[in-house]
Amino acid sequence: MFLDRVKITIKAGNGGKGAVSFLRNAQTANGGPDGGDGGKGGDVVFLATDELNTLYSFRFKKKFVAGDGLGGSKQNKTGKSGEDVVIKVPTGTVLINPENEKVIADLSENGKRFVALKGGAGGHGNAYFKSSIKQAPGFSQIGEEVRQKEVILELKTIADVGLIGFPNVGKSTLLSVISNANPKIANYPFTTIYPNLGVCEVMGESFVVADIPGLIEGASKGLGLGHYFLKHVERVRLLVHLIDISQSEGRNIVDDYKTINDELASYSAELTKTKQIVVFSKCDLIDEETLKTRLKKFEEEYKISDYLLLSSLTNVGVEALKKKILENLKKIPKKPPLAVTDFDFDKKDASSFEIKRNDDGSFEVFGGRLDGLVRGVVLSNAQSFAYFQRRLKEMGVIDSLIERGMKNGDTVIIKDISFIYEE
Ligand SMILES: Nc1nc2c(ncn2[C@@H]2O[C@H](COP(=O)(O)OP(=O)(O)OP(=O)(O)O)[C@@H](O)[C@H]2O)c(=O)[nH]1
Ligand SMILES: [Mg+2]
Incomplete structure (x- = not known):
């Protein structure tokens, strides 16, 4: 089975927690803070490779998670960084944001890498918080948490030349004759169900040819298999249009030529600008006259x-x-990679928060505004917790909770922190 569009889930690693530790050794009974920072989470990286030519493997594995950063430790040791997850995709794969169908990256060259998601930053250890006022900070910061995202992978074959035409006109046969490819050939329509690529060598130079499944009338609107593969010809520089001059299937060459060109045009106006070489195939089957x-x-x-x-x-x-x-x-320049827009993955909504009432009566507060704040809190530490409560008031979270009916003694949950409200 050929797969050329698939949605997968990716997640970068969370940052590791900063350590709380104080230097203690034979010489020093009460040393300064020496808790190291947490390690950075691993990135999600895509890597284009010529070793693959379909997205088939993504049929079974759809979730890719990078490693979390480890916690920092004493003696100012930074935690180990989380391992990157490197996702290999066939060259020509385009990454699309499912939220707006915009292209995020075009992995158009073998070996091209794209960091789609960056791992979360590690939290600072208590050593970091040491200041002239706070000589012995007893708290550290938790690592940055990163959310998982969905991304669409779409394969748009990179070939110099595309062989197009009705089914059964001899496209695969031609590919097998001019290149190293070994496509399936048979005397019935739709033998080719996914594009085959072959390298053709001529006069010491080479180019890549793609054999596109047969097109039929209505292909651009979804009939047959063709429309599904028209995206593969979007990027070729040259089309070789095969027309069966033996007319063995009851059509004629005049109509065939027009039908295929109409389908290309209705799929994309750009395609009509691609240069075509017209080839009449199977000329051995008819007489000269x-x-x-x-x-x-x-x-x-x-x-x-x-x-x-x-x-x-x-x-x-x-x-x-x-x-x-x-x-x-030689006369046609290579097509440039597709224009891309940023994923906006790293842009967090830091301006809002939301309140939800749970069945057990507790209140839960979410939202980008709280993420950064919560990271800075270590519950066991009074200084840190007092700061947290003050910020909740300043941000208007406490007022909003009271508006929603919070009373003395109610439980409030914010991420992994839970406390009882007392005026
Ligand atoms: N006589 C003759 N038969 C040919 C020629 N080229 C291909 N054929 C035959 O035509 C039939 C179809 O050939 P394919 O190469 O599979 O055609 P295709 O265009 O790839 O067909 P689809 O993949 O179904 O779109 C096969 O039986 C081939 O052997 C040719 O030049 N002369
Ligand atoms: Mg074929």
């Missing part, structure tokens, strides 16, 4: 005389086509 009559009609209809005759069976036209492709490619 029939060939001439059909070509004459075609030329009259479209005023096109720049085409090639091909038989992948007898090799007629194969070398000429390879050369023509190369000549054309």
Whole structure:
């Protein structure tokens, strides 16, 4: 099975907790604070590789989590950083934000890396909080927590040349003749159900050719398989349009040419600008006379005389086509990677909070405004907790809770902190 669009969940590692520790050794009975910072959480990294050519493996594994940073320790030791998770994707994979369908990254080259999510920062150890006033801070900071996100992976094949045409016109056969690819070939439509890639070498140079599943009328609107794969031709520089001149399936070359071009146009106006080489395939199947009559009609209809005759069976036209492709490619620049917009992953909403009443009567407060505050609190420490309560008042959280009906003795839960409200 071929998979070229899949939604996965990714999560960077949380930061490790800062340590609370005081230097104690034979010489010093009451040394200064020496609790080290927590380690940074691991990042979520995507890596493009030519080793893969489908997103198939994501069918089974859909969640990728980087390692959390470890806690700091005494003697100012910073905690170990969490391990990055490196997700290998086929070259040509585009990352899309499911919230707005915008492209976040285009992994258009083998070896290209993209850090999609950054690990949370480690919390500071108590050594960090030492100041002229606070000689012996008894608290540290917890690590930054990062949320999981969803991301869509979409594979848009990177090839120089795309072979297009109706089903069964001989696209895969041609690919097998001109390149190292070994696609399935059979005398029925829709033999090819996903794009095959092959490298073609000619006169010491090479280019990549993709064999696209057959297109039919209505493909751009979802008929057949074609529309699903039209995204793979979006990025090719050159199209080789195969038309079966033997007309063995009851259609004719004049209509075929138009139907396919109409489908390309209705899929994307950009595609109509991609240069096409017109190739009449299976020319071995008809006699000279029939060939001439059909070509004459075609030329009259479209005023096109720049085409090639091909038989992948007898090799007629194969070398000429390879050369023509190369000549054309030399004139057409590579397509640049897609424009990207930022994921906004790191942008946290630091302005709001929300209150929820639980079934047991307790109040729960959430929201970006509290995240930073909660990180700075260590409950067991009176200084730290007093600061926390003062900030809750200043931020208007206590007033909002009272508005929602909070009374003396009610429980308030904020992240992993829970306390009883007393006026
Ligand atoms: N006589 C003749 N038969 C050919 C030629 N090229 C391909 N065929 C035959 O045509 C049939 C279809 O060929 P494919 O290469 O599978 O066609 P396709 O365009 O890839 O078809 P789909 O993958 O279904 O879209 C096969 O039976 C081939 O052997 C040719 O030049 N001459
Ligand atoms: Mg095929």
